Amino acid sequence: MKNLTGILSSVLLTLLGLAIVTFMIGRVMPVDPVIAAVGDNAPEAVINRVRMEMGLDQPLVFQFLHYLSQIVHGDFGKSILTRNPVTEDIARYFPATLELATAALLIAAVIGIPLGVWAAVRQGRLTDQIIRVVCLAGHSVPVFVLALISLLVFYAALGIAPGPGRQDIIFEGMVPHVTGLLTVDSIIAGDWDAFRDALAHMVQPVVILAYFSMAYITRMTRAFMLDALKGEFVITARAKGLSAAAVIWKHAFPTVAVQLVTVLALTYAGLLEGAVVTETVFAWPGLGQYLTVSLMNADMNPVVGATLLIGVIYVGLNLLADILYKVLDPRVR
Amino acid sequence: MLVDIKNLRVAFETRTSRFEAVRGISLQLGKEKLGIVGESGSGKSLTARALMKLLPSNAKITADTLTFDGIDVLSASERGMRQIRGKRAGFILQDPKYSLNPVKTIGSQVAEAWRTHKRGSRKQAEEAAIDLLDQVMIRNPRTVAKSYPHEVSGGMGQRVMIAMMLAPDPELLIADEPTSALDATVQAEILRLIEDLVSRRGMGLILISHDLPLVSHFCDRVMVMYSGRVMEELKASELMHAKHAYTRGLLDCIPSLTHPRDRLPVLNRDAGWLNP
Structure with missing residues (x-):
């Protein structure tokens, strides 16, 4: 039993690490998600609005918690290419x-x-x-x-x-x-x-x-x-x-x-x-x-x-x- | 005559070199207890393993005679050897920690030995295994049968090994340093057990050991080996009064509680021993 909790907690820890790494991938990549979504030519106002809608103006910790709750609910957003979830x-x-x-x-x-x-x-x-x-x-x-x-x-x-x-x-x-x-x-x-x-x-x-x-x-x-x-x-x-x-x-x-x-x-x-x-x-x-x-x-x-x-x-x-x-x-x- | 060996040689060959580890051993054995003593590398184990053809594939065995109960071991096929191994001659290895299969239960390993040579159902084999574990004085054989080798002590493991090798009722038991890996107190118990079973069943025994006093108490005859050769062969009771310089040298190296010495002597080897 003790063994099982040990294994489960190490699995959970690994998954958390995984979430952090994938979150980081999304941030370090030299791609602005807002521009990727609305296009290069969108007006300043639109870009700012979308940035707020996406929660990108919030502190990183909040963004991460938001991301965590999303992936726990199985929501990874939409693909820009296929337009499908x-x-x-x-x-x-x-x-x-x-x-x-x-x-x-x-x-x-x-x-x-x-x-x-x-x-x-x-x-x-x-x-x-x-x-x-x-x-x-x-x-x-x-x-x-x-x-x-x-x-x-x-x-x-x-x-x-x-x-x-x-x-x-x-x-x-x-x-x-x-x-x-x-x-x-x-x-x-x-x-x-x-x-x-x-x-x-x-x-x-x-x-x-x-x-x-x-x-x-x-x-x-x-x-x-x-x-x-x-x-x-x-x-x-x-x-x-x-x-x-x-x-x-x-x-x-x-x-x-x-x-x-x-x-x-x-x-x-x-x-x-x-x-x-x-x-x-x-x-x-x-x-x-x-x-x-x-x-x-x-x-x-x-x-x-x-x-x-x-x-x-x-x-x-x-x-x-x-x-x-x-x-x-x-x-x- | 249970075992007849004349001029046995075991050599290891590689493409570039050849090393002869056993250099012309002869021995005869009936239903008696023979001890083989000698230091590490003297060829004791190889001699015993050659008799069962349990040597690595790069070992070359030659002999004028090498028979088990009249069966020529040298020319015997692998199938023929399987009628001797286990069935007619058991082989106990040194350390039960390594010589028992780590992922199989003790009961199944003993039952397998029984079932390989005796006809019977799986159920009968299991019962026979428990009976055998009982015979080697294991107190709760049913529990032990269900456990794995790592769950029992060294002494218990060696009892299991003995039970396994006695399962098909062999006529000869070869014990290759059966107590070297055990505590001193357990050593005596295991040896008493082997002695008891061997004499009760009227089997032949080859006991390989480093321990001269032990062998002299325990066996009928003793063969002293050095560097792949027999130095001398004598009655066990006379071992303590051996004539050969090598045996005397070995005896002299044994520490004594009654006559303690500051420093134990070093064995002086004589090149002449190798050219009798």
Whole structure:
């Protein structure tokens, strides 16, 4: 119980810090929110009136408290670019990123973890070397290079993959919006053509993001497993007469599962942050793209809103990892 | 003959170097208690682990004979070894803090050892585990079975280890410095427990230790090792009157409460020991 209050208060503190940082972003940026809203040519009187309406004439502390109460109520103001409330925009853009990130993480984990274990077991042998080279490539080749090559080969030259975007134009707006995840929504609507189309569009960005994340997950799994396999309890397990598979999966692996949770949580958070580059190359209307476009147009409300969301995701996933720690590792209970 | 070893050598090889850690050990063991003593790095543990083929993959084992109850260990497959490990020969490691799996309950670890070699349901294995914990004199076996290794003391952990290794009723028990990580008072308890179980079950025992007086009380025979070789082998009762200069040197280094000395002597090594 004491533990829980500790965790909750540290989460609240982190969120407060996050609010302060995002508030500061809104102030330090060399953008006058009043001018951004009313335009360069507005008369002096209008500018002054709007400045007062926005509360910008008040002391900074009051402005911050006002900002706090706004974000607690889920109000991030309007986007100048889209003229929609920021929350509405995020609700539309974020599912695209969520769909991409979740699919990529699942694939990366399902392939990366066994691969890392395998490499550790075969340390120094050919299998290990191959896995390590594959991972090194995945981690060091910039995502946009892979993305462009992929588009060039599979879309432009071979024509077997769909082009950029989330769906073909003919399917645009065909599937009723439920979750915002096109694959899920099309299943709900029972529209299998739309589902196939959405899935086909996901393949390239997902595979590239999955490869990148897998490289990291494999490397970390390998390192954790190498450490675990050196443990005396592995000798004990072998001395008991267990098979190699049982020693690896029932004894060594459970001890690294805890550390892997953190790796997976941070990888997922990184993916959700919006794989900006991937989203740009594939014209994927996700959070990363929304954030980038808003930033380039000095549209501060969406920037602050999206930044806050990303921060909350990080805090949330860290919290989740902390809780899973306690479930998986009896030593920290 | 339970164990027959002739001219056992264990070497570690890298691309550029080769180091021989065990250099021609021979030993025979029936259902008796053999103590192996010697300083750190003398090859005691490696000899025991070679018998179970539990050495790291870069270790090269060669021997004229290396058999367990007539089974050739050298040529045995991994599958064949699994019929010996645990089932016929148990292996107790030094420190239960590291040798028990930290994320599995004590009960499940003992039950697993039982279930690997005996046929039975999960439920039966759990009952067998609790019975085994009771046999190693753990007072509240049901509670302990549900706890994790970090929640019990070192002495208790070593009892758990013993219970685990005795689960499939092996004929041989190898104890690799089973009490070095424990307090002096607990050491005696654990050794008494091992002695009691080994003689009651009529098992063979290889006890690896640094502690000469302990081994002389506890074992039937003692083998003294130095630098990968056997210096001498003698009846445990005669250990205190050993002839070999190395053994005498070791004995001389033991501090005594009844005849305290200002300064303990330093062991003078003789290069001739290595070329008998």
